[in-house]
Amino acid sequence: xxxxxxxxxxxxxxxxxxxxxxxxxxAQGTDKLSIHGYLTQGYAISDSALIEGIPKEGTTDYRRAxxxxxxxxxxxxxxxxQIAHRRLGNSPSMQFxxxxxxxxAFYEHTFQKADTRLxxxxxxxxxxxxxxTRYVGTQLPFYRAPYAMYHEGIYTSETVDGLTLMQPIxxxxxxxxxxxxxAGSFSYLDFITTRVSPTAYAYVGQRERASSTLGGSLWLxxxxxxxxxxxxxxRYTVQNAFxxxxxxxxxxxxxxxxxxxxxxxxxxxxxxxxxxxxxxxRGWYMQGGVALTQKLSLNGQAERANYIVQxxxxxxxxxxxxxxxxxxxxxxxxxxxxxxxxxxxxxxxDHNLESVLAPTAAPVKxxxxxxxxxxxx
Amino acid sequence: xxxxxxxRVRLAIVTAAAVAVAGVAPRSAAAxxxxxxxxxxxxxxxxxxxxxxxxxxxxKKARSWxxxxxxxxxxxxAGNPVRDAFTEKVHGKSTRAIGSYWQQQIFxxxxxxxxxxxxxxxxxxYVRSNPxxxxxxxxxxxxxxxxxxxxxxx
Numbered sequence: 001x002x003x004x005x006x007x008x009x010x011x012x013x014x015x016x017x018x019x020x021x022x023x024x025x026x027a028q029g030t031d032k033l034s035i036h037g038y039l040t041q042g043y044a045i046s047d048s049a050l051i052e053g054i055p056k057e058g059t060t061d062y063r064r065a066x067x068x069x070x071x072x073x074x075x076x077x078x079x080x081x082q083i084a085h086r087r088l089g090n091s092p093s094m095q096f097x098x099x100x101x102x103x104x105a106f107y108e109h110t111f112q113k114a115d116t117r118l119x120x121x122x123x124x125x126x127x128x129x130x131x132x133t134r135y136v137g138t139q140l141p142f143y144r145a146p147y148a149m150y151h152e153g154i155y156t157s158e159t160v161d162g163l164t165l166m167q168p169i170x171x172x173x174x175x176x177x178x179x180x181x182x183a184g185s186f187s188y189l190d191f192i193t194t195r196v197s198p199t200a201y202a203y204v205g206q207r208e209r210a211s212s213t214l215g216g217s218l219w220l221x222x223x224x225x226x227x228x229x230x231x232x233x234x235r236y237t238v239q240n241a242f243x244x245x246x247x248x249x250x251x252x253x254x255x256x257x258x259x260x261x262x263x264x265x266x267x268x269x270x271x272x273x274x275x276x277x278x279x280x281x282r283g284w285y286m287q288g289g290v291a292l293t294q295k296l297s298l299n300g301q302a303e304r305a306n307y308i309v310q311x312x313x314x315x316x317x318x319x320x321x322x323x324x325x326x327x328x329x330x331x332x333x334x335x336x337x338x339x340x341x342x343x344x345x346x347x348x349x350d351h352n353l354e355s356v357l358a359p360t361a362a363p364v365k366x367x368x369x370x371x372x373x374x375x376x377x
Numbered sequence: 378x379x380x381x382x383x384x385r386v387r388l389a390i391v392t393a394a395a396v397a398v399a400g401v402a403p404r405s406a407a408a409x410x411x412x413x414x415x416x417x418x419x420x421x422x423x424x425x426x427x428x429x430x431x432x433x434x435x436x437k438k439a440r441s442w443x444x445x446x447x448x449x450x451x452x453x454x455a456g457n458p459v460r461d462a463f464t465e466k467v468h469g470k471s472t473r474a475i476g477s478y479w480q481q482q483i484f485x486x487x488x489x490x491x492x493x494x495x496x497x498x499x500x501x502x503y504v505r506s507n508p509x510x511x512x513x514x515x516x517x518x519x520x521x522x523x524x525x526x527x528x529x530x531x
Binding site for chain 1: 433438439441471473481483486492
């Protein structure tokens with residue numbers, strides 16, 4: 001039996017065993033300690049280049065899992081720890097990914113009078129619709145949160161090491177708001193395509209540290225239950241990044257429309273991230289879904305992102321790249337609210353590939369398919 | 378074995394596993410109708426509460442009573458028809474929608490659902506033992522001392 005088939009069988013057994021628990025699975029713990037978790041196991045196959053770790057021969061080495069523990073030391077104090085595991089198939093970014101990692105570790109205090117929450121430690125960034133739950137399969141219409149907005153594997157961090165503040169405003173009003181702020185630092189994986197000979201390119205990567213991070217977001221609810229609008233901004237500094245000696249400040253802002261009703265889902269977000277004299281990234285997506293029955297849903301998604309790179313002396317000429325151009329359709333079936341099967345097809349024409357490709361080359365067309373089973377408890 | 382064939386086998390295994398486990402998810406999502414009464418600790422000065430305010434307490438969008446006492450909601454276990462009735466009448470949403478709300482809260486690290494108790498008697502014990510507690514039990518349940526009912530208004 002080949003290694004890949006052995007991996008496939010092992011994954012299927014793991015999914016079956018875990019799913020068999022779904023009927024009886026419940027959060028564990030006491031009134032003070034709660035333990036929850038999630039697992040998404042996927043099978044993915046591409047028809048051409050390596051896309052998001054998905055090879056032509058297909059892979060079952062495609063999953064996310066986490067165990068989330070929350071311990072209440074008092075009515076207003078909690079300690080939260082999440083450990084996680086993720087596999088992205090054959091993605092070169094996996095060489096930087098440990099098998100198990102501490103995702104979150106933070107202490108949270110709630111100032112009860114104003115309902116203000118302060119988190120200290122490694123906590124999820126309150127960014128956009130999906131960032132805080134970006135790997136929870138039962139909360140996503142597709143396998144991953146839209147790449148153009150959130151990325152995966154490279155150029156992204158789900159968390160910030162520092163302080164996070166959450167403040168509800170006008171909670172009794174139909175126009176209730178939630179303000180969030182965060183400060184600290186985070187790390188992310190930097191990957192670039194670099195010329196290694198006059199005709200050949202290679203991928204190289206390294207971890208970067210973003211410091212002096214400051215960001216915030218604001219969500220506005222409306223009298224229409226399920227409809228809200230959001231926006232945010234952030235700034236951080238990276239020093240001596242890949243082939244970029246010196247200090248660069250990155251400024252970003254984003255906006256969102258989020259309409260989640262009993263049977264219909266409509267979401268769109270826009271993001272812009274700029275570094276002076278270095279790059280300008282603009283991405284957006286639109287997502288729609290309709291629940292045909294209590295269990296069966298159809299989903300569609302379009303996402304786009306362009307990336308403008310300024311010339312870097314002795315390294316690269318400036319260029320504009322169609323980084324993401326991905327259209328997707330999918331179907332999901334919820335056996336229970338805690339067990340969800342998704343089948344999805346994607347069509348791409350972009351540079352968001354992990355096969356080595358010159359940044360100035362023409363966009364590559366491709367298709368990929370993901371089937372996944374998600375379980376939460 | 379060709380790569381394409383292997384791919385089909387893998388897809389079939391994952392899909393078959395999913396289909397196979399469908400049968401082990403026995404809980405019916407259909408809520409059965411069932412009357413309930415809302416109960417609080419006898420020391421709680423409130424005599425009535427609106428559906429909206431009660432919903433906020435059970436979704437933890439509000440965390441305290443008007444006097445400042447910390448609210449401690451308690452649920453009946455998932456699948457209990459009285460809980461289904463409470464969810465639909467008080468939250469105005471399906472149990473599935475409320476389940477999705479709690480998944481969002483849990484996995485964003487923000488909040489966990491109220492503790493669950495398996496029976497009406499266990500809910501009453503919890504409410505009796507905690508001054509800020511609020512729960513619900515089936516209509517006609519013998520309440521005993523230390524607990525009183527709240528009138529729920531629109």
